[in-house]
Amino acid sequence: MTIRLHDTMAGAVREFVPLEPGHVRVYSCGPTVYGPAHVGNFRSFLFADLLVRYLRYRGLSVTWVMNITDVDDKIIKGARAEGVSIAAVSARYRESFLADVKTIGMTMPDVMPSATEHIPQMVDLIGKLLERGNAYRTDDGSIFFRIASWPPYGRLARLDPEGMRVGERVDADEYGKDDVRDFALWKGPKPDEPSWDTAIGSGRPGWHIECSAMSMAYLGPSFDIHTGGIDLIFPHHQDEIAQSEAATDKTFVAYWLHCAHLQMGGQKMAKSTGNIARVADILAGGVSPRALRLALISAHYRMGLSFGDDSLQSASSAIDRLDTLLAALSSYRDDCPDDATLPALLDGAREAFVAALDDDLNISPALAAVFELVRELNRRIDARTISTADAGRATEFIRDLDRVLGIVPAADESLDTELQKLVDDRAAARTARDWAASDRLRTVLAERGILVEDTRDGQRWRRAD
RNA sequence: GGCGACGUACCCAAGUGGUUAAGGGGGAGGUCUGCAAAACCUCUAUUCAGCGGUUCGAAUCCGCUCGUCGCCUCCA
Numbered sequence: 083m084t085i086r087l088h089d090t091m092a093g094a095v096r097e098f099v100p101l102e103p104g105h106v107r108v109y110s111c112g113p114t115v116y117g118p119a120h121v122g123n124f125r126s127f128l129f130a131d132l133l134v135r136y137l138r139y140r141g142l143s144v145t146w147v148m149n150i151t152d153v154d155d156k157i158i159k160g161a162r163a164e165g166v167s168i169a170a171v172s173a174r175y176r177e178s179f180l181a182d183v184k185t186i187g188m189t190m191p192d193v194m195p196s197a198t199e200h201i202p203q204m205v206d207l208i209g210k211l212l213e214r215g216n217a218y219r220t221d222d223g224s225i226f227f228r229i230a231s232w233p234p235y236g237r238l239a240r241l242d243p244e245g246m247r248v249g250e251r252v253d254a255d256e257y258g259k260d261d262v263r264d265f266a267l268w269k270g271p272k273p274d275e276p277s278w279d280t281a282i283g284s285g286r287p288g289w290h291i292e293c294s295a296m297s298m299a300y301l302g303p304s305f306d307i308h309t310g311g312i313d314l315i316f317p318h319h320q321d322e323i324a325q326s327e328a329a330t331d332k333t334f335v336a337y338w339l340h341c342a343h344l345q346m347g348g349q350k351m352a353k354s355t356g357n358i359a360r361v362a363d364i365l366a367g368g369v370s371p372r373a374l375r376l377a378l379i380s381a382h383y384r385m386g387l388s389f390g391d392d393s394l395q396s397a398s399s400a401i402d403r404l405d406t407l408l409a410a411l412s413s414y415r416d417d418c419p420d421d422a423t424l425p426a427l428l429d430g431a432r433e434a435f436v437a438a439l440d441d442d443l444n445i446s447p448a449l450a451a452v453f454e455l456v457r458e459l460n461r462r463i464d465a466r467t468i469s470t471a472d473a474g475r476a477t478e479f480i481r482d483l484d485r486v487l488g489i490v491p492a493a494d495e496s497l498d499t500e501l502q503k504l505v506d507d508r509a510a511a512r513t514a515r516d517w518a519a520s521d522r523l524r525t526v527l528a529e530r531g532i533l534v535e536d537t538r539d540g541q542r543w544r545r546a547d
Numbered sequence: 548g549g550c551g552a553c554g555u556a557c558c559c560a561a562g563u564g565g566u567u568a569a570g571g572g573g574g575a576g577g578u579c580u581g582c583a584a585a586a587c588c589u590c591u592a593u594u595c596a597g598c599g600g601u602u603c604g605a606a607u608c609c610g611c612u613c614g615u616c617g618c619c620u621c622c623a
Contacts, residue, residue, distance in 0.1 A: 093551095111623070119623085126623035155621075240550055241619060289621085311623030312552090318622085342552080343617070352622065380571080381560065385553080386616065392558055396572040403571085406585055438561090446561045450570035457587085464579090464587055517581055524583075535584050542585095 085140060085440050087307070088384060090315060090338040091238055095442050100306055101336060105143045107305035108134060109297040109335075111314055112148040112194065115175035116156035119182060120358040121378060121389065122344040122351030126311040128375065129341040129383040129443075131188045133309065135486045136439050147300045148191035150176055152198050154289055158275055168276055169198075182361040185371045186378075187488040195296045197287060203295040204287045205280045207329055208267045212282070216328040220258045223270030223283050229263050232324045238338065239316035265321050267291050290321035294334075298326060308335040312342050313350075341383040346390055364394065370547040372489050373398040379487070382444055400453070405491055405544055407456050408480065409535075410463050413542035414473040421468040428479045431455040435483055452483060466538075491547065501532060508534060509541050 085098040100106045110130040113119050119127075127148070134146045151157075152172035161168040176196075183190065197204075208225055211217035216231045229235040229243060236243045243263060266288035271277040277284045297305065303326070310319060319338065326334040343350040346357045364374050377397035381387040434451035438444045459476050462468045468476070484490040497505060508523035524534050531546045 113623080114621095123623045129623090239618070242549075309623095312617070313622050316618065317620085341623075343623075345616075348615075350617070350622090354622075376571095377559095385560085388559065392572080396559060399573090400571050402585095410586080444561080446571095447569070450561070453570055460586055512581095515581080521582070533584075536580080536582095537585080 086442055087337050087339060088442050090340050096337065098337065100142065101304060106137050106307065107301040108144060108146045108307045108309065109301055109305060110148040111293060111310040112150050113179050114151040114154055114156065115172045115179060116160050117175055118178045118360050120351060120353065120360050121364065122358065124182065124186060124361065125344040125378045125387060126341045127188055128378050130309045132379055132443060133339065134189055135488065136443060139486045145301065146191045147193045147195065147297060149293060149296050150194055150196045151292060152176065152196045153276060153286055162274065185361060186375050187371065193300050195300065197292040200292065200296050200299065201278050201280065201287065203299045204291045205282050207291060207295050207325065208282050210329045211267065211325060214328065217267055218260065223285050224266055225268040225282060226259055226264040227267050227321065227325055228260065229324065230261060232328050235324050236320065238320045238323060241316060265290060265317060267325065290318055291325060294322045294326040303330040303332045305335060307337045307339055309339045312340045315340055342386045344389050345386050351389065369394050369398060370401060373401045376401060376489050379445060380449065382446060401489060403456060404489065407459060408477060408490065409542050409544040411473040411477045413537065413539045414463055415470050415539050416466050418466065418469050421462060421472050424468060424472050424475065427458055439486065491545065501530060505534065505543055512541065
């Protein structure tokens with residue numbers, strides 16, 4: 083079986099074949115660091131994470147690049163409002179982004195290039211477009227891409243350039259474009275804006291050019307996969323294609339993958355709409371990072387995903403179910419012979435899991451395979467038909483699948499001595515059938531985030547998280 | 548106005564021509580248990596927005612209607 087992915091350019095699911103056998107090059111549009119990212123942003127980042135994790139799970143080596151946009155109108159505006167440099171603003175929110183990345187269990191991209199550190203690459207690219215006649219200068223020192231010079235313009239979004247509703251909101255005073263549909267590669271210098279002195283003049287880069295320059299710098303003129311939210315299809319990705327392909331005459335990207343929006347209250351989560359939630363807010367509300375992660379990846383990436391208290395609650399319960407199973411497996415002891423049916427059970431689960439994800443990262447059936455396995459393992463634990471070694475094998479199996487999902491708790495660390503003493507005391511109280519003491523210690527431990535449960539294998543604990 | 552996606556149980560969400568319509572959450576009952584928690588078992592869509600059509604057979608294909616959302620503008 084092969085991996086199949088939905089390519090926006092083709093408008094269809096296509097079999098995935100890396101340009102270079104065994105190695106996949108992926109570029110994801112990352113955050114603009116003008117404020118803390120919201121979980122809608124993270125849906126798209128986690129979708130890219132899932133893609134990368136799965137490609138690696140399937141034995142492919144992956145080079146993953148995610149940019150950080152650290153110069154743009156919003157950052158400039160924010161910095162001006164605070165009276166600080168754009169570097170101060172972008173550094174602050176870059177840190178906040180990286181902290182969220184860690185919290186939410188997102189794989190660190192191999193390269194996270196910043197726009198301001200790649201001005202020379204952008205200047206080279208713009209210079210090439212000027213030479214080739216795809217770009218022109220205006221009186222204020224700006225440089226625009228002439229879309230009329232590049233016929234395939236509009237194809238990614240299936241928009242007819244002639245029929246585009248343009249002009250309605252174009253800032254008339256902005257620049258003297260030849261055609262309102264042309265987009266800025268370079269913005270001429272303004273007194274209160276950051277500016278770079280370069281071979282193409284002074285000014286600052288337009289938004290789209292950074293992604294072309296940085297993706298090609300790290301992944302070459304043609305690479306495998308480019309990801310982003312559906313809202314980036316037009317104009318951002320269309321513009322990237324135009325400026326890249328006009329400069330290189332090569333196909334820029336082989337597969338364009340776009341994820342649908344996270345919705346809250348029936349609408350796209352967006353700062354402009356005001357219906358946003360941030361990672362820190364949600365965690366402050368008592369939701370575990372793993373539950374948040376699951377809530378954000380639990381639907382197919384091309385489907386709108388409803389987000390809210392219900393989805394978080396549902397994800398939290400699902401996570402608890404997984405945690406409980408792992409705790410049960412870890413404390414399970416039985417000298418019975420190995421369960422002869424276990425290998426087939428695990429193989430079946432893996433096959434279903436892989437078949438689902440091979441199909442354009444269809445995560446719902448993949449999760450179904452995991453939870454069906456959870457039920458089957460719980461049955462065997464209840465019936466005590468698996469051996470101690472089987473329990474270990476099952477744990478290892480689930481942890482292996484979790485290389486893709488990232489929702490399983492860290493392997494059991496030991497408790498600190500104080501908590502361990504409380505746990506031991508409670509076990510002793512139970513042996514002594516001192517239920518009052520046992521119940522009191524259970525409460526004390528729960529307040530410390532340790533849930534104890536009594537089973538045939540004795541008392542076991544897990545972190546409330 | 549143009550382009551696109553979607554409408555499956557109380558909620559979320561798979562399934563896209565053919566045995567009993569996945570899975571998660573929630574709810575009801577039961578088993579187990581010092582209690583609790585967990586787990587397990589049973590039940591919770593004769594039906595897939597509506598109406599027509601194609602077919603031996605459709606949630607799945609076609610048409611129309613209704614509804615929701617997104618893109619066309621900064622946006623993950």
